[in-house]
Amino acid sequence: MTDREEPNPGSLLQIVANAWKLVRSLAAVAKQSSAPETASQAAAAESSEGREAARLRKGAWIVIGASLVWKGARALSSLRLKPSAEPRTAAAEPAQEEPAVRKEKWLMLGALLSWKAGKSLARSTAATFLEQPASESGAASAGAARLAESPAASTTPPAETAWAALQASASAVGQVVNRTLADTTPVEDLPGTGRGADRNLDRENEVNLERRERWGTLLAMSAALAGVAGGIAFVVTFWTDGRNEWLGSSAAVFLGGFGLAMVLWAHWLTAHKEAVEPRERVSSPPPEQQQAAQEFLTGAADIRRRRLLQWMGVAGLGALGSIVISLIRSLGLPPSPALETDVWKRGQRLMTVDGVPVGVDSLAPGGMIVVFPENAVGSEKTQTVLVRVRQDLVQLPPQRSDWAPGGNLAYSRICTHAGCSVGMYEANSHLLMCPCHQSTFNVLTGALPTGGPAARPLPQLPLYVDSNGHLRAADGFSDYPGPGFWGMPS
Amino acid sequence: MIGAGIARWVDSRVRLAKFVRKALNHVFPDHWSFMLGEIALYAFVILVITGTFMAMFFHGSSAKVIYHGSYRPLDGVQVSSAYQSVLHLSFDVPAGLLIRQMHHWAADIFIGAIVAHLLRIFFTAAYRRPREINWLVGLTLLVLALANGYLGYSICGDLLSGAGLRIGYAIMLSIPVIGPWITFLALGGTVPVAATVPRLYALHIFLVPALITLLIGVHLAIIWRQLHTNYPGPKRTDKTIVGARLWPSYTLKSLGLFLLLFAVVAAMGGLLQIDPVWIYGPYNPVAILPGAQPDWYLGWVEGAMRLFPGVNLRLGRYLVPEVFFPGFLFPVLVFMGLYAWPFLEKFLTFDFRTHHVLRLPRQQPWITAFGCAVLSGMLVLLFAGGDDVVALAENGSVTQIRTLLRILVFVLPAVTFALVYLLCRLANWKYPVASAEQTPEEILQEESTPQPQ
Numbered sequence: 001m002t003d004r005e006e007p008n009p010g011s012l013l014q015i016v017a018n019a020w021k022l023v024r025s026l027a028a029v030a031k032q033s034s035a036p037e038t039a040s041q042a043a044a045a046e047s048s049e050g051r052e053a054a055r056l057r058k059g060a061w062i063v064i065g066a067s068l069v070w071k072g073a074r075a076l077s078s079l080r081l082k083p084s085a086e087p088r089t090a091a092a093e094p095a096q097e098e099p100a101v102r103k104e105k106w107l108m109l110g111a112l113l114s115w116k117a118g119k120s121l122a123r124s125t126a127a128t129f130l131e132q133p134a135s136e137s138g139a140a141s142a143g144a145a146r147l148a149e150s151p152a153a154s155t156t157p158p159a160e161t162a163w164a165a166l167q168a169s170a171s172a173v174g175q176v177v178n179r180t181l182a183d184t185t186p187v188e189d190l191p192g193t194g195r196g197a198d199r200n201l202d203r204e205n206e207v208n209l210e211r212r213e214r215w216g217t218l219l220a221m222s223a224a225l226a227g228v229a230g231g232i233a234f235v236v237t238f239w240t241d242g243r244n245e246w247l248g249s250s251a252a253v254f255l256g257g258f259g260l261a262m263v264l265w266a267h268w269l270t271a272h273k274e275a276v277e278p279r280e281r282v283s284s285p286p287p288e289q290q291q292a293a294q295e296f297l298t299g300a301a302d303i304r305r306r307r308l309l310q311w312m313g314v315a316g317l318g319a320l321g322s323i324v325i326s327l328i329r330s331l332g333l334p335p336s337p338a339l340e341t342d343v344w345k346r347g348q349r350l351m352t353v354d355g356v357p358v359g360v361d362s363l364a365p366g367g368m369i370v371v372f373p374e375n376a377v378g379s380e381k382t383q384t385v386l387v388r389v390r391q392d393l394v395q396l397p398p399q400r401s402d403w404a405p406g407g408n409l410a411y412s413r414i415c416t417h418a419g420c421s422v423g424m425y426e427a428n429s430h431l432l433m434c435p436c437h438q439s440t441f442n443v444l445t446g447a448l449p450t451g452g453p454a455a456r457p458l459p460q461l462p463l464y465v466d467s468n469g470h471l472r473a474a475d476g477f478s479d480y481p482g483p484g485f486w487g488m489p490s
Numbered sequence: 491m492i493g494a495g496i497a498r499w500v501d502s503r504v505r506l507a508k509f510v511r512k513a514l515n516h517v518f519p520d521h522w523s524f525m526l527g528e529i530a531l532y533a534f535v536i537l538v539i540t541g542t543f544m545a546m547f548f549h550g551s552s553a554k555v556i557y558h559g560s561y562r563p564l565d566g567v568q569v570s571s572a573y574q575s576v577l578h579l580s581f582d583v584p585a586g587l588l589i590r591q592m593h594h595w596a597a598d599i600f601i602g603a604i605v606a607h608l609l610r611i612f613f614t615a616a617y618r619r620p621r622e623i624n625w626l627v628g629l630t631l632l633v634l635a636l637a638n639g640y641l642g643y644s645i646c647g648d649l650l651s652g653a654g655l656r657i658g659y660a661i662m663l664s665i666p667v668i669g670p671w672i673t674f675l676a677l678g679g680t681v682p683v684a685a686t687v688p689r690l691y692a693l694h695i696f697l698v699p700a701l702i703t704l705l706i707g708v709h710l711a712i713i714w715r716q717l718h719t720n721y722p723g724p725k726r727t728d729k730t731i732v733g734a735r736l737w738p739s740y741t742l743k744s745l746g747l748f749l750l751l752f753a754v755v756a757a758m759g760g761l762l763q764i765d766p767v768w769i770y771g772p773y774n775p776v777a778i779l780p781g782a783q784p785d786w787y788l789g790w791v792e793g794a795m796r797l798f799p800g801v802n803l804r805l806g807r808y809l810v811p812e813v814f815f816p817g818f819l820f821p822v823l824v825f826m827g828l829y830a831w832p833f834l835e836k837f838l839t840f841d842f843r844t845h846h847v848l849r850l851p852r853q854q855p856w857i858t859a860f861g862c863a864v865l866s867g868m869l870v871l872l873f874a875g876g877d878d879v880v881a882l883a884e885n886g887s888v889t890q891i892r893t894l895l896r897i898l899v900f901v902l903p904a905v906t907f908a909l910v911y912l913l914c915r916l917a918n919w920k921y922p923v924a925s926a927e928q929t930p931e932e933i934l935q936e937e938s939t940p941q942p943q
Contacts (some may be wrong), residue, residue, distance in 0.1 A: 238584060238585060242584055242585070244585075244587045244588050244591075244759075244760055245760050245761055246760070247585050247588045247760055248588050248591075248592075248756050248757055248758075248759050248760010248761055249756075249757060249760050249761065251588070251753075251756035251757075251760065252753040252754070252756040252757035252760065253753070254753075255749045255750070255752040255753035255756055256749070256750055256753030256754075256757075257753075258746075258749050259745075259746045259747070259748070259749025259750035259751075259752070259753055260746065260750065261746070262742050262743070262745055262746030262749065263742070263743055263746035263747070263750070265742055265746075266738070266739045266740075266741075266742035266743040266746060267739075267743070270738050270739040270742065271739070272734065272739060273734075273735070274732060274733070274734070275515075275517045275732070275733060275734065275735050276517075276725055276730050276731070276732050277517050277730065277731050278729060278730055278731075279717055279728070279729055279730060279731055279846055282620045282715070282716055282844065283620075328675060331675045331676075331678065332674040332675040332676070332677070332678050332679060332685070333674055333678075333679055334671070334674065335670035335671060335673065335674040336670075338674070338679055338680055339670055339680065353776050370776050378774075378775065378776070379775070380680075380682060380775045381680060383775050383776065417660070417795075417800070417812065417813055418656070418657045418660040418661070418795065418813050418817070419656040419657065419659060419660040419681075420653055420656055420657065420778075421775060421776070421777075421778050423777075423778030424778065424780065435778050435779060435780040435781070435782060435878075436653060436657060436782060437792075437795055437796045438796065438877075438878055438888045438892075439800070449800050451889055452796075452800065452888075452892075453795060453796060453797075453798055453799065453800050453812060453813070453816075454800050454812070455800040455801055455802040455811070455812040456802065456811075482660075482680070483659075483660035483663055483664065483811060483813060484663075484664060484802060484809050484811030484812070484813070485663045485664060485669055485670050485809065485811065486665075486666050486667055486668075486669055486670060486808050486809060486810070487670065487808065487809075488809045488811075489807065490804060490807070490809070
């Protein structure tokens with residue numbers, strides 16, 4: 001398991017690295033095929049040795065390319081959901097990684113990759129100057145190995161040697177990383193382990209203890225230091241600038257740093273031992289139940305015998321109930337008068353929210369305004385919407401024919417659906433709309449609902465014009481304003 | 491050592507060593523989906539911490555005052571005392587805005603985590619015997635959390651909370667027979683009245699959090715007694731529990747999770763604006779707020795209220811208003827269904843046995859498909875809760891979108907049901923999972939062996 005040939009294709013980084021290598025090698029092949037056009041290469045191609053070398057090189061690139069295509073395809077295919085339930089041997093196929101293990105891998109991959117890349121660069125530079133093949137890592141891909149072994153390799157330009165070495169080491173990095181991390185990888189998927197199974201914690205014991213100590217301490221320490229920095233930043237921000245963004249961010253760094261440190265500590269530096277324990281039966285054994293019941297009933301007999309005391313208990317509960325009900329009563333008014341009291345009375349002038357009386361010609365046709373009765377300006381329940389339309393458009397029912405002098409129509413502004421303010425008016429379609437649930441009411445027909453969830457029309461306020469030309473209420477609303485309730489008369 | 495000294499002092503008075511040992515060795519399985527409940531718990535802790543801070547500045551009163559504070563655009567405007575105190579907290583108290591936004595975000599996370607936790611329980615059938623009892627407790631916690639979220643944003647005295655309060659009032663009022671009475675007793679009259687905000691505030695900071703705390707305790711005690719469930723896997727049976735001991739690894743991780751969640755909430759509170767009441771403006775009856783939406787967790791009720799047709803019911807001289815059906819009856823039915831589900835499932839599957847090993851969602855295709863169907867319907871409703879905003883953004887008409895959504899709210903669940911069911915069956919056929927259920931022989935054997943005393 002620890003020494004498998006294939007780099008695990010499941011890692012995203014591997015896929016990216018493979019794809020990158022593929023692109024580079026294809027580009028190299030393309031360059032090779034057009035090589036004779038450049039003067040220096042054409043000259044080299046004329047000698048038989050040079051031709052041989054070019055042929056070998058081309059072959060090598062093709063082999064590399066093909067192998068990379070194959071690897072890339074395998075990597076891509078491994079992204080798909082794989083059956084994890086099927087039993088399989090470790091040698092046959094790499095095991096699926098657990099998410100946590102993959103996370104660990106990511107952490108170490110960055111460090112290892114940069115280290116290896118630097119090392120391989122140095123090695124390839126040295127190889128170029130010493131004119132030695134650079135495939136010592138032993139895990140070079142087949143094409144690169146052939147290239148290095150061929151006698152023509154010494155004649156290839158230094159840059160290409162370096163590139164081949166880089167390639168070889170890049171592919172080696174994948175394997176080294178895999179091998180290094182192999183002991184954190186689950187040994188095998190046991191048959192019957194679904195993807196959803198909770199973690200088998202014993203696997204973590206395979207992690208190299210020493211490395212766990214080193215990495216764990218380093219990571220937890222760094223996180224805690226970040227936390228301290230965040231805490232300092234919070235205090236500094238608080239006493240100087242105090243801006244919300246900085247306060248929040250520094251608090252997040254402080255809390256997150258210490259939170260992360262604790263999680264890392266738990267993950268890397270504490271023992272993970274899987275525990276298996278028997279579950280007790282959740283119900284009591286029958287004898288225990290019987291004993292408990294017996295003892296309860298023995299005691300209860302003493303209570304049951306005393307009839308008078310029982311009745312006293314009932315009376316006490318009754319008294320308590322009546323006290324509670326009395327106290328509840330002090331919480332609120334009975335709904336009956338408050339809900340049903342009319343808010344407009346005959347003769348009241350219509351006032352704007354600023355307390356200015358509204359005249360019959362205050363509004364132009366198409367206009368809309370919020371009005372209140374003259375003694376309750378700005379009150380919630382009396383809010384009324386006044387719209388003016390062209391007189392000939394009004395289609396009120398016959399009994400309301402004189403309710404709209406001069407095309408002035410007044411309706412309750414409280415939606416009959418859920419009680420929001422019906423505050424939007426579209427003059428072209430003569431629709432009042434409630435912003436909460438988009439019920440629409442046609443002002444021409446007595447505010448009948450034309451769309452949305454409202455079922456009842458907005459109550460209308462009959463109007464007349466007094467001798468000063470002011471609008472006054474001729475009566476209360478035609479219905480009870482506001483949302484419906486059980487006892488609401490129709 | 492001082493620690494040992496204190497431990498001995500306490501133990502010599504209350505005899506704790508045995509319990510402590512049991513607690514340290516408590517076995518808890520390790521899986522990401524088991525963290526959802528923990529997140530909810532920790533979000534509640536954050537809510538209590540930030541809420542206590544806020545309560546020191548908030549005035550639960552709708553008395554009218556003239557605002558004079560740091561926020562210049564509202565200088566000299568008549569606002570409620572509650573609104574003034576929220577502005578004071580946001581603009582004049584150092585870190586006040588941070589704490590307030592953290593509180594609101596934590597509330598959203600709290601309810602989100604509870605819902606996610608609920609879904610995890612549902613889709614893995616963790617509600618089966620003996621855990622029906624904790625399902626009931628957990629659902630009650632969800633109801634309380636939803637109620638407290640609503641109460642919380644209803645007391646700020648801004649335009650949005652005023653609209654929300656009036657809608658809540660209309661829903662309460664619509665309940666047949668008792669609606670007007672309980673509304674007047676609870677809210678003190680026709681909303682808005684001066685009595686309302688102090689009452690809601692008292693409920694928001696005292697009664698409901700106290701109940702939530704109590705029920706969280708009950709919830710955890712039951713988990714403690716019953717031990718956690720395991721996902722199916724090797725060594726995981728109905729007779730064993732597999733996991734990590736509470737001390738020290740699990741404890742550290744869990745506390746780390748708390749701090750990380752706190753960090754996320756702090757970052758959100760600092761960087762993401764939420765409930766900017768100064769932009770909505772103070773509540774007054776003349777102003778309107780187009781595009782108003784409740785917080786996300788009530789969006790499905792809002793959506794139902796928008797999609798339900800305008801039909802009310804006349805019973806003789808009595809009225810059942812249209813808002814009763816989507817606003818009250820529908821959520822009540824949803825929660826009744828949720829409360830009844832474990833018992834309903836027992837009678838549907840004829841499985842009355844004790845279970846400690848979970849079912850994978852695909853191992854229960856009918857239930858998973860049903861759950862996903864309901865969920866998709868809920869998402870349509872949630873979407874419908876913002877249909878006016880969608881219409882505005884897409885330049886479409888609300889009516890058209892609403893017609894589409896009215897169809898979709900029935901069609902999408904049906905399609906989802908069929909699709910999910912097929913997917914589950916396909917997955918089971920392709921990748922069979924060894925069943926954790928006992929065979930009839932095993933059950934017989936178990937029943938014939940005497941119980942351990």
